[in-house]
Amino acid sequence: MNTRQLSLGLAFAFIGSVVTYGDDPAPANSALPKTIALKDVVEILAKTKISAQGCGIATWDGEQWDFYVNGYKPVKLPWNSEPQTVKAGFVFGRMPVEYHLISFSGPGFTYSRAKNDSTLTLEVKDK
DSSP, X not given: OOHXXXXXXXXXXXXXXXXXXXXXXXXXXXXXXXXXXHHHHXXXXXXXXXXXXXXXXXXXXXXXXXXXXXXXXXXXXXXXXXXXXXXXXXXXXXXXXXXXXEEEEETTEEEEOSSSSSEEEEOOOOO
């Protein structure tokens, strides 16, 4: 074996190791948090676009409010490595115009808040 063949062999070995070990593995999906901060949901929604919208009436914090729900294009969530389609529900009304994000959901999860605080809580599904 000559020097040129040895150099070429080492170069291919190096390239192979870069291809094999150069990319970090995709992060594993982690467990859903029990609560999520309202500001974190707003940051997630700011990274995507509305794809659908509906409206109606909802009871929130003991009062009736106008309600709308937005469907969003897939977005990456902190606990999932694959982009997910999500929905967010809002109540609005009163003067001056007041609105509150009251629900956030997607495949396998629903967060909501029953009163005006800064976190949404994961709803546990009955099995």
